[in-house]
Amino acid sequence: MITDDLQKEWDKKSTTPSDMWLLMPRLRDLAREHRRILELGLWNGKSTTALLMGEPDRMLSIDICVLPEARWLLECAPGILEIRETDSRQEIDEEFDLLFIDSEHTAAVCSVELELHHPRITRTIAFHDTVTCPDLWNAIGPFLATHHDWYLDEHISSCNGLSILRRGRPEGVSFE
Numbered sequence: 001m002i003t004d005d006l007q008k009e010w011d012k013k014s015t016t017p018s019d020m021w022l023l024m025p026r027l028r029d030l031a032r033e034h035r036r037i038l039e040l041g042l043w044n045g046k047s048t049t050a051l052l053m054g055e056p057d058r059m060l061s062i063d064i065c066v067l068p069e070a071r072w073l074l075e076c077a078p079g080i081l082e083i084r085e086t087d088s089r090q091e092i093d094e095e096f097d098l099l100f101i102d103s104e105h106t107a108a109v110c111s112v113e114l115e116l117h118h119p120r121i122t123r124t125i126a127f128h129d130t131v132t133c134p135d136l137w138n139a140i141g142p143f144l145a146t147h148h149d150w151y152l153d154e155h156i157s158s159c160n161g162l163s164i165l166r167r168g169r170p171e172g173v174s175f176e
Contacts, residue, residue, distance in 0.1 A: 001055070002052075002053060002055065003076045003077070005075065005076045006049065006052055006053065006073070006076035006077065009045075009049050009073070009076065010024075010028075010049055010050070010053050013045075013046050013049050013050075014049075014050070018046060018159075019046075019129075019159055019160050020046045020047060020050075020128065020159050020160075021046075021159065022158045022159045023050075023128070023156065023158065023159045023162050024046065024047075024049070024050040024053075025050075026156065026162060027047060027050035027051055027054075027100070027126075027162075028050045028051070028053040028054045029054070030051075030054065030098065030124065030126060030164070031050070031051040031052070031053065031054020031055070031056055031098065032054040032055070033054075033097075033098075033123075033124070034054070034056060034096075034097035034098035034123060034124060035056055035057045035058070035097055036056060036057060036058045036059075036094075036095065036096045036097045036098070037051050037054075037056045037058070037059040037060070037096060037097065037098045037099075037100065038059075038060050038062075038092065038094075038096040038098070038099045038100070038117065038121070039051060039059065039060070039061040039062065039100045039102070040062050040063075040088040040099070040100065040101045040102065040103045040113055040117075041062075041063055041088065041101065041102035041103035041104070041128075042061040042062075042063045042066065042070045042083070042102075043063065043067065043070065043102070044067050044069050044070055045067070045069055045070035045072075045073050047100060047102055047128065048061050048070060048073050048081070049073065051098075051100065052073065052076065052077050052080070052081060056080065057080065058080060058082075058096075059077070059080055059081045059082070060082050060083075060084065060092070060094070060096070061081065061082070061083045061084070062083075062084045062085075062086060062088050063083075063085065063088070063103070064085070064086065064087055064088070065085065066083055066085045070083070071083060088103045088104075088109070088113055089109065089112045089113060089116060090116075091116060092117065092120065093120075094120065095120045095121075095122060096120060096121055096122070097121070097122050097123045097124065098121070098123065098124045098125075098126065099117055099118070099121045099124070099125045099126070100125075100126045100127075100128070101113055101114075101125065101126070101127045101128070102127070102128035102129065105129055105133040105135070105136060106133075106135055106136075107135045107136065107137075107138035107139040108139075110127075110136050110139035110140070111138075111139040111142070111143070114139060114140075114143045115143075118143075118147065118150070121167070122167065123166065123167055124153075124164060124165065124166055124167070125150070125164070125165040126162060126163065126164045126165070127140065127161075127162070127163045127164075127165075128160065128161070128162055129160045129161055130155070130160075130161035130162065130163040131157050131160050131161030132160040132161060133160075133161075140152075140163065140165070144165070149167055149168065149169075150165045150166070150167055151165065151166060151168075151169060152164075152165055153165060153166040
């Protein structure tokens with residue numbers, strides 16, 4: 001259920017120019033395809049707001065430092081959103097449909113996050129900042145090269161970049 005406060009936050013964040021505002025509708029739509037979401041890196045809550053607008057059943061957001069403007073989103077999604085203030089490189093013993101990575105923006109950290117969390121992701125992995133932080137491709141490329149059940153499905157260059165990986169292979173497409 002979308003609360004009035006969440007709707008107001010969406011209205012503000014999705015119309016105010018920022019590093020993510022043009023991507024927020026795509027993130028909302030992506031969340032609508034998935035019931036359980038794991039978010040690594042929530043900073044000021046823009047992506048969290050967009051993902052919550054997709055009305056997931058469960059969302060776990062993790063960041064090493066959770067800002068107050070993100071923490072208050074707990075009130076907007078009681079029983080759905082859980083926020084953990086911890087390192088994203090810690091194992092989580094739970095399955096999710098969508099993993100959204102917007103954490104430290106280095107290949108070293110992203111590689112660990114991918115290897116640690118991808119076995120529990122059933123459908124989609126999305127990354128923010130894949131244009132302005134090209135080092136992320138030094139994690140994504142090798143991951144795709146060694147995990148043939150994942151493929152790059154979509155890349156958007158606006159607002160620092162959004163890249164989406166999907167599990168499985170599209171029917172009728174060969175990658176050889």
